[in-house]
Amino acid sequence: MTANLTKAEFDVYRYDPTKDAKPRYQRYTLELAPHTPVLSALLQIRAEVDPSLSLRYSCRHAICGSCAMQINSKSRLACQTQIGPEMAKHGRIVIEPMRNQPVIRDLVVDQSPFWRQYDRIEPHLKLDPAHPMPVGQPTSMSPEEVERFKETPRCIACGACYSACPAVESDPEFPGPMALAKLYRFVVDPRDHAHQDRLLRIQPGGLWLCLRCHLCTESCPKDVRPSERIRDLKELAITAQGATEHGSRHAVGFKDNLPDAGVLNEMKLVRQTYGLVGTLGQLGQGIRIYRKKPEILRKPHPIQGVEEVRKIYRALDREEGKE
Numbered sequence: 001m002t003a004n005l006t007k008a009e010f011d012v013y014r015y016d017p018t019k020d021a022k023p024r025y026q027r028y029t030l031e032l033a034p035h036t037p038v039l040s041a042l043l044q045i046r047a048e049v050d051p052s053l054s055l056r057y058s059c060r061h062a063i064c065g066s067c068a069m070q071i072n073s074k075s076r077l078a079c080q081t082q083i084g085p086e087m088a089k090h091g092r093i094v095i096e097p098m099r100n101q102p103v104i105r106d107l108v109v110d111q112s113p114f115w116r117q118y119d120r121i122e123p124h125l126k127l128d129p130a131h132p133m134p135v136g137q138p139t140s141m142s143p144e145e146v147e148r149f150k151e152t153p154r155c156i157a158c159g160a161c162y163s164a165c166p167a168v169e170s171d172p173e174f175p176g177p178m179a180l181a182k183l184y185r186f187v188v189d190p191r192d193h194a195h196q197d198r199l200l201r202i203q204p205g206g207l208w209l210c211l212r213c214h215l216c217t218e219s220c221p222k223d224v225r226p227s228e229r230i231r232d233l234k235e236l237a238i239t240a241q242g243a244t245e246h247g248s249r250h251a252v253g254f255k256d257n258l259p260d261a262g263v264l265n266e267m268k269l270v271r272q273t274y275g276l277v278g279t280l281g282q283l284g285q286g287i288r289i290y291r292k293k294p295e296i297l298r299k300p301h302p303i304q305g306v307e308e309v310r311k312i313y314r315a316l317d318r319e320e321g322k323e
């Protein structure tokens with residue numbers, strides 16, 4: 001091994017659905033400088049070792065969003081991920097295609113599900129027909145109005161967040177973090193005339209399926225912070241339309257319930273979320289939980305320090321101007 005070079009082992013996912021019964025991992029070993037991007041290593045493998053390896057890329061500068069893949073189980077851009085830190089942390093570099101999208105071949109996925117969800121949110125301004133955009137003139141916005149969506153235009157549509165999202169994995173109809181972040185951008189744009197309709201449609205359309213795990217924000221190479229934009233959308237939806245269905249009622253119930261005792265009253269939360277009739281529909285699951293955790297039926301005693309919890313709530317309410 002040369003002084004400045006690192007021996008790097010790559011276990012690369014290989015699968016051609018037209019020929020292979022199942023996927024396999026192929027090991028390639030190269031000697032490379034630690035700052036070498038994973039994408040450059042893959043291109044070297046393809047040029048010098050195995051021309052059959054398929055991958056997608058274009059700009060090589062974290063701009064086009066084409067080279068997103070799973071690198072040591074994290075959704076990353078291959079052109080932005082250096083091999084040195086990966087080798088130091090994991091001892092090898094496992095490279096797999098993005099998740100939540102079918103594999104076309106090797107590291108190339110079919111991104112139709114991702115783009116279908118993007119189309120679904122109708123990502124374009126919808127103007128008031130009575131006040132069309134003045135032709136040939138700028139439509140001004142205040143700096144504060146622009147500030148509200150300053151992160152979302154940074155998105156390069158790489159799909160790393162979609163690949164990382166467990167809500168997409170459990171329900172492919174969930175719009176996904178990128179589509180919701182884009183939706184937020186139009187909801188807060190003062191020129192858009194359809195924001196109420198957008199909020200109305202997205203509530204039963206999947207907004208509340210987000211698990212708040214923040215994996216999308218961790219994986220985003222452009223700091224769009226989609227999970228924060230989804231949180232903002234939820235707040236906007238409740239403010240504009242009230243708690244109209246299970247997800248929003250659960251969120252509001254959670255907030256109202258906690259200061260009573262400093263711990264959740266779970267039975268009360270079920271009633272707050274589903275209402276009386278809906279709670280009866282949850283009876284089967286309730287009995288299963290009761291068998292494992294009989295104390296669920298007891299009203300919780302206030303914890304030591306409950307007054308501290310209430311103080312936090314009051315401080316938050318003051319911040320929001322509700323007290």
Ligand code: SF4
Nearest residue numbers: 165210211213214216
């Ligand atoms: S925070 Fe929500 S949108 Fe983001 S990865 Fe988790 S479930 Fe998906």
Ligand code: SF4
Nearest residue numbers: 155156158159161220
């Ligand atoms: S939000 Fe971030 S991770 Fe998701 S598509 Fe846009 S740039 Fe990629």
Ligand code: FES
Nearest residue numbers: 059060065067079
């Ligand atoms: S090749 Fe363009 S973002 Fe990586």
